Amino acid sequence: MRGRRGSFQMGSFRGIPIRIHFSLLLVLPLLAFLFGGVFRQAAAVAKVPPEAVGGAPVLWGLAVAVGLFASVLLHEMAHVVYALRAGGQVRSITLMIVGGVSEVTEMPRRSRDEVLMALVGPLTSLGLGGLFLLAAWLLPQPGSFSPRFALTYVGSLNLFLGAFNLVPAFPMDGGRILRGLLVGRMGMVRATRTAAWVGKGCAVLFLGVGLFTFNPFLAFIAFMVYTGAEGEARQVLLREVFEKLHVEQVMTPRFHGVEVDATLEDARGDIRRARRPALPATEQDRPVGWVVLEDVLQVPEAERSRRTVREQVRPAVVVSPEDNVWVAIRKMAEAQPPLLLVLERGRLVGTVDGDDLNAAMALHLSSGEDTRRWPRWRQERPA
Ligand SMILES: [Zn+2]
Numbered sequence: 413m414r415g416r417r418g419s420f421q422m423g424s425f426r427g428i429p430i431r432i433h434f435s436l437l438l439v440l441p442l443l444a445f446l447f448g449g450v451f452r453q454a455a456a457v458a459k460v461p462p463e464a465v466g467g468a469p470v471l472w473g474l475a476v477a478v479g480l481f482a483s484v485l486l487h488e489m490a491h492v493v494y495a496l497r498a499g500g501q502v503r504s505i506t507l508m509i510v511g512g513v514s515e516v517t518e519m520p521r522r523s524r525d526e527v528l529m530a531l532v533g534p535l536t537s538l539g540l541g542g543l544f545l546l547a548a549w550l551l552p553q554p555g556s557f558s559p560r561f562a563l564t565y566v567g568s569l570n571l572f573l574g575a576f577n578l579v580p581a582f583p584m585d586g587g588r589i590l591r592g593l594l595v596g597r598m599g600m601v602r603a604t605r606t607a608a609w610v611g612k613g614c615a616v617l618f619l620g621v622g623l624f625t626f627n628p629f630l631a632f633i634a635f636m637v638y639t640g641a642e643g644e645a646r647q648v649l650l651r652e653v654f655e656k657l658h659v660e661q662v663m664t665p666r667f668h669g670v671e672v673d674a675t676l677e678d679a680r681g682d683i684r685r686a687r688r689p690a691l692p693a694t695e696q697d698r699p700v701g702w703v704v705l706e707d708v709l710q711v712p713e714a715e716r717s718r719r720t721v722r723e724q725v726r727p728a729v730v731v732s733p734e735d736n737v738w739v740a741i742r743k744m745a746e747a748q749p750p751l752l753l754v755l756e757r758g759r760l761v762g763t764v765d766g767d768d769l770n771a772a773m774a775l776h777l778s779s780g781e782d783t784r785r786w787p788r789w790r791q792e793r794p795a
Contacts, residue, residue, distance in 0.1 A: 419506055425489060426496065433508040440477050447473030451561060460557045472562050479566040481507060483540050487573065488514050490536040491529055498525035527592035530585040537574030541567045581618070582611030583640040604648040611641035651738055653776050653783060654769075659740050660733035660789035662772040663754050663762035669694035670703050672725060676716040679724075680708050688767065690751050692760055693725045699753050699760040701725040706749075728753045733761060733789060737772075740764060762789065 419431040448469035488505050491514050495502055503515040544567030548560045577585040587607050594603035615638035622630030669692030670679045683691050683705045690704040707724045708716065729747040731740045733754055744750045744764070754762035776783055 422507075425492065425505070428492060428502050429504045430485070431504055431506045433506055436481070436507055440474075440481075443477040443480075444470055444473035447476045447565065449473075450565075451558075454561055455557060458557065458561075467558055472558055476562050476565050479544075479562070480569050483537065483566065483570050483573070486540060487533045487537050487577075490532040494525075494529045494532045498522070498529060500525075500529070523592045523595035526595075527589050530588035530592065533585050534574040534577040537570045537577065541570030541572075541574060543567070544570060579614060580607070580610050581614035581637045581641075582607040583644050584611070584637060587611045587614075587641070601649055601652050604645050608641040608645035612638055615641065650741070650773070653773065654737040654741060656783050657737040657772065657786065658733065658788065659731050659735045659737055659752075659754055659764060660762070661783070661786045662737055662768050663733070663764045663789065664688075664768055665762045665789055666692065667760055668697065669699060669760060670721055671695065672700060672720065672722040674721050676708050676711055676719050676721060676724065679703050679721050680705070680716065683708070688763075688765060690749060690765070692728070692753055692763055693721055694760065697760070698758070699728065699730075699755060701728045702749065702751055702753070704749055704751075730755050731764070732756065737769075741769070 418435070419433040421429045422432045423430050451469045451472050484507060485505075488507070492502050492505060495514070506513045506515070544563050548563035548567060551560050551563070578589075580586040580590040582588065582591060582604075587610065590610060591603050591607035594606055597603075598606065615634045618630050618634035618637065622628070622632075622634055670682050672693055672695045674682075679691070683689075683703070689706070690702045692699050693701045693703045703721050703724055704726060707726070711719060711724075726749065729743050729752050731743065731752050731754055733756055740752055744752055750766065752764040753760060754764060772783075775781075
């Protein structure tokens with residue numbers, strides 16, 4: 413997966429880019445404005461005379477909005493620090509309109525670590541909430557209405573953030589804690605399915621409450637939770653199946669590609685016959701990359717028999733027959749187009765594309781057979 417679109421980098425933390433989503437830039441002034449309004453009301457309720465309210469309400473609103481997002485950043489950093497300590501890998505932190513998202517590319521493998529990693533975020537928010545409220549309480553009473561109100565507001569929002577994230581709505585923090593607790597008893601796939609099922613239930617509930625109270629934020633969160641739960645459950649199943657397989661068990665054996673000196677018209681014919689979106693390109697049987705149907709079709713028909721494959725070769729992503737399929741999929745996700753060449757000692761022995769993976773998945777789901785017993789290409793190879 414590539415970096416989140418619509419965001420820019422603000423800084424970095426231990427080499428991990430911290431990104432800000434544009435939606436946040438739009439919503440910050442809005443939040444400042446809304447807080448400003450609440451602030452004025454609160455001053456009226458507390459019978460603070462307008463001249464005693466220090467500073468423009470909108471500026472206090474802005475301070476509260478910035479404080480809140482600094483708090484969300486600290487919540488995310490707590491997850492990241494723990495993930496790194498437990499041997500996980502994190503690609504980026506993105507601060508968005510509804511909070512933060514840490515893109516953890518490699519989860520800690522022990523379920524106890526996943527529970528703790530999920531727990532440190534909400535604990536950080538609850539702790540920050542307590543600190544802000546304590547600071548508000550410590551300020552001298554008379555003449556400090558503005559800072560006290562701002563601190564109380566940020567403190568309460570942090571308490572809410574901490575509590576809300578503990579709701580077991582997978583993939584939110586509470587849902588991850590639930591899954592971590594179930595893994596020991598159920599195994600990863602069933603624990604994720606169960607947590608995802610509870611998460612979707614919560615999402616439906618959020619949507620109901622969001623519609624009933626005209627709260628678009630809650631409806632948006634419901635949507636994120638629902639699609640997130642589905643996506644993660646699928647990813648865990650894929651990983652479980654593909655981690656046990658070698659590339660040679662799912663690849664399409666293929667020893668020849670389209671020669672780079674062939675015309676684009678010939679390439680189009682070969683690709684059609686192979687019923688694939690692309691074929692390897694070779695130079696005197698040495699693999700050099702891919703030729704993709706989409707590219708060939710962009711050349712006007714009249715020119716295809718005059719131009720050669722060489723000018724359309726896309727660089728290849730290479731794996732070996734022994735590689736674990738999950739590793740290959742991660743390489744695939746970063747490649748454009750998402751296709752892999754399988755090479756053994758520099759020679760082409762096969763290709764992997766989405767069709768190969770779908771076929772392997774379908775076979776696994778319909779047969780339920782232990783994938784480790786699937787034949788390996790080496791054993792079938794004619795001597
Ligand atoms: Zn969190």
